Amino acid sequence: MQFIRSLYFTNRLYQSLAALACLFVLAFFVPVLLVLAKVALAVLVLLTLLDLLLLYSNRAGVYASRSMQEKLSNGSDNDVYLYLENKYNFTLHSEVIDELPFQFQKRDSLFRAVVPHGRTHIIHYILRPTKRGSYSFGAINVFAMSVLQLVKRRYKFAQNQEVPVYPSFIEMQQYELLAVSNRLHEMGLKKIRRIGQSTEFEQIRNYVAGDDQRTINWKASARRAELMVNSFQDEKSQQVYSLIDKGRAMQMPFEGLTLLDYAINASLVISSISMKKQDKAGVITFSNKISNILPAQRKSDQLRRILELLYNQKTLFQETDFERLYATVRHTIKQRSLLLLFTNFETLNGAQRQLPYLRALAKNHLLVVIFFENTELHSLLHQPATSTEEVYTKAIAQKFSHDKRQIVKELQLHGIHAILTPPKDLTANTINKYLELKARGLI
Numbered sequence: 001m002q003f004i005r006s007l008y009f010t011n012r013l014y015q016s017l018a019a020l021a022c023l024f025v026l027a028f029f030v031p032v033l034l035v036l037a038k039v040a041l042a043v044l045v046l047l048t049l050l051d052l053l054l055l056y057s058n059r060a061g062v063y064a065s066r067s068m069q070e071k072l073s074n075g076s077d078n079d080v081y082l083y084l085e086n087k088y089n090f091t092l093h094s095e096v097i098d099e100l101p102f103q104f105q106k107r108d109s110l111f112r113a114v115v116p117h118g119r120t121h122i123i124h125y126i127l128r129p130t131k132r133g134s135y136s137f138g139a140i141n142v143f144a145m146s147v148l149q150l151v152k153r154r155y156k157f158a159q160n161q162e163v164p165v166y167p168s169f170i171e172m173q174q175y176e177l178l179a180v181s182n183r184l185h186e187m188g189l190k191k192i193r194r195i196g197q198s199t200e201f202e203q204i205r206n207y208v209a210g211d212d213q214r215t216i217n218w219k220a221s222a223r224r225a226e227l228m229v230n231s232f233q234d235e236k237s238q239q240v241y242s243l244i245d246k247g248r249a250m251q252m253p254f255e256g257l258t259l260l261d262y263a264i265n266a267s268l269v270i271s272s273i274s275m276k277k278q279d280k281a282g283v284i285t286f287s288n289k290i291s292n293i294l295p296a297q298r299k300s301d302q303l304r305r306i307l308e309l310l311y312n313q314k315t316l317f318q319e320t321d322f323e324r325l326y327a328t329v330r331h332t333i334k335q336r337s338l339l340l341l342f343t344n345f346e347t348l349n350g351a352q353r354q355l356p357y358l359r360a361l362a363k364n365h366l367l368v369v370i371f372f373e374n375t376e377l378h379s380l381l382h383q384p385a386t387s388t389e390e391v392y393t394k395a396i397a398q399k400f401s402h403d404k405r406q407i408v409k410e411l412q413l414h415g416i417h418a419i420l421t422p423p424k425d426l427t428a429n430t431i432n433k434y435l436e437l438k439a440r441g442l443i
Contacts, residue, residue, distance in 0.1 A: 099138025
C-alpha cells in the first residue's frame, strides 16, 4: 500500500505510451510496423522496471528540511530555504512542493532541482505576508526521479511548523542600522537643518568649518587662543506616543496591507528610532473604546513589549471615539509629549467633527495627525474621461482628493501638525516629521 501511495508516473512515460498507441494504430494499416511497436513496448516496460528498481532500491534516498526565521515580518520579504539531500547513487532529478500556509493562497510553489550524488541542494524563495497572526506550514513533498524520468517516487517530510507573523521588524532593523550610522537619508529621509537649539549642553570643543558662529564660546576661545564652540545635544527622555486608530476606516487595503498594518509597522519603527535618540516610546490603541495603553519608557525590554502589543491588534469595525481618546490621554499622560496619531479621514466634514478633541489634545501636547492618501484614486485623476459615467466618477475622485488637502490646511490653521502620506511612504514621512520636530527643539 505504501508503495502504491508513493508511486507516480511522469509525463514522459505518458507521452511514450501515447506514441506507442499511435504506432500500433499505424501497424494496423502497415503490418511491418507491428514488430517495431512490440519491440518498443518491451523496451519501455524494461526501462520502467529499471527505473522502479533504481528509485526503490534505497529506502531513504532523499532527505528534505525547511529553514526560516522563528517569526516572519509582516509586509516585508522573508527568506525561506529548503535543503534537499541526495542519498541515491545517481544524479537525482526532483520536483519539490512546499505546503504553504493558506493565507498566501499560493498553489504554484513547485521547484525543480537536479542534485548530484551525495550533494545537498538549497532552494531559496521569498514570502511576503500581509496579515499578522499564526501561519501553519505543512509538509515538504519531494518527487524523486532517476535519469530515465519515467516514474517518480514521492517522499513526504512532515515539517509542520507554526510561525507567528509580527509587525515589520525587518523594516525596523533596517532603519535602526541606518540611524546608528547616520545614513537615514538612504531610506528616503530628509536631512533636517537645525534651526533652533535644544537646551541640553553637552561639551566645549574645537571649532570646525560649518559650525554655527552663534555657538562660539568667546571666553574659552580667549583662554585657549583658538576658537571653541559650545556643543549641544537633542533633549533626551522626551515621551513619544503612537496613538493607533483601530476603527473601520483603518481596514482599507492598499498593496495587500490594511491601513492599520501600515500604521502598526510605522509605530514599531518610530518607537525604535525614538529610543535610539534617547527618548521614551509608548503606544495607545483605540477605537470606540481604549484597547491598550503601554506607558512611554526606555527600558531594555520596552521594544519587545511594544512588538508583542502590536502583534495582536485587529480592526474593531466600529466608529472611532476621539472624545474617549482625549479623556484617556488627559488622565494618563501628565508630561508634555509628542503624540503621533495614526488615523484616516476621508471627508472634510468627518475631520471637522473630531477637530474639537484634536485641538484639546494639542493644547497640552505636540500633536501630529497622520492620515492617508487614497492612492487608488490617482489613476482616475490622471486619465481622461470619455463618457458621462467616467466624468461623474472623476469628479467624485477629485472631491475626495481636494478634501484631503483641505483637512491638512484645517489642522494647520489650528496649530496641529499634519502628515498626508501614501501608505507605502508612511514610515519615512513619520520619521522625517519626528526628526524635524527634534531639530526645531519642539520636543
